[in-house]
Amino acid sequence: MFVATPAAGALCAFVNTGDSTVSNVTLPFSVVVDGVTYTTIAISTDGWVEFGSNTSGSSDPVNSCLPTATHTNAFLAAYWDDMSTASTHIRHGTVGTAPNRVFIADFYLLTTTGGDDSGADDIAFQVEIHEGPNTIGVKSYLSQAVANGQNAPIGSQGTGGPGATRVM
Numbered sequence: 408m409f410v411a412t413p414a415a416g417a418l419c420a421f422v423n424t425g426d427s428t429v430s431n432v433t434l435p436f437s438v439v440v441d442g443v444t445y446t447t448i449a450i451s452t453d454g455w456v457e458f459g460s461n462t463s464g465s466s467d468p469v470n471s472c473l474p475t476a477t478h479t480n481a482f483l484a485a486y487w488d489d490m491s492t493a494s495t496h497i498r499h500g501t502v503g504t505a506p507n508r509v510f511i512a513d514f515y516l517l518t519t520t521g522g523d524d525s526g527a528d529d530i531a532f533q534v535e536i537h538e539g540p541n542t543i544g545v546k547s548y549l550s551q552a553v554a555n556g557q558n559a560p561i562g563s564q565g566t567g568g569p570g571a572t573r574v575m
Contacts, residue, residue, distance in 0.1 A: 426491035427466040428452050434510055435501045436538045440481035441565035448536075450497055450512050454486040454559065456534050474564040474571040481566050485534050485545045488559040490516040493529055507539040 429451045437444050440458050449461035453468045458481040461467075467477055468489035475482070492515065499512045512534040532547040543563070564571040 424452075424492050424496040426452060427468055427489075429461050429466050430497075431460060432499055432512075434536065436505070436508055436510070438536055438538070438543070439541055440543070441567075441571075443481065443566050445481070448512075450499070452492055452497060452516065453490055454484065454488055454514065454516060454530075456483045456485065456512060457481070458483075470558070470560050473560055473562050474567075474569055476569040478564070479566065479568040481564070482571075483534060483543060483545070483563045484560045485514065485532055486516075486530055486547075486559045486561055490530075493517045503538075505538065507537075509538065510536040 429449050431447055431449050433447050434445070437446050438458070439445075443458075445458040447459060449457045449459075451457075451461070451466045453466050453470075455467070455478075457463075457478050460480065462479045463477045467487075470484070470487040470489075471477065473482075473484060497512060497514050497516075499510070501508050501510050503509050513531075514533070515529070515531045517529060530547070532545055535544045535546065537543070545561075
């Protein structure tokens with residue numbers, strides 16, 4: 408598994424820090440999801456990415472089953488829970504060269520809010536958006552005992568909110 412690090416020069420831009428924040432990021436290439444072309448994404452400290460913009464109007468820390476009416480653009484719940492950043496920000500960057508670039512959003516989060524950095528509730532993962540094959544993937548590289556996913560939806564839905572196609 409490839410995990411990009413700042414030392415490799417791949418992930419240098421800091422997006423979010425803290426609890427319940429969302430940042431909009433311009434992608435270095437367009438991606439098509441459910442027939443809709445997107446050039447931006449919204450990245451939340453609560454473990455999700457929404458293509459286009461944040462249609463929920465908040466960081467949406469209260470998760471629900473997919474498909475959800477809260478998000479009407481294509482939506483990826485990499486690990487959707489009420490979380491905050493751990494020791495670092497959510498970082499993003501691009502590796503590779505056109506037409507085979509990969510945009511990476513790197514998350515290191517605590518599954519409980521309030522900055523509980525006890526070492527039992529950390530989770531780390533990357534959302535990878537691939538330019539050439541137009542695919543999206545999630546790679547988890549750390550999940551401690553409390554971050555067991557029992558209450559965190561993991562999956563995606565297409566455009567359309569509650570009528571969207573759900574992919575788990």
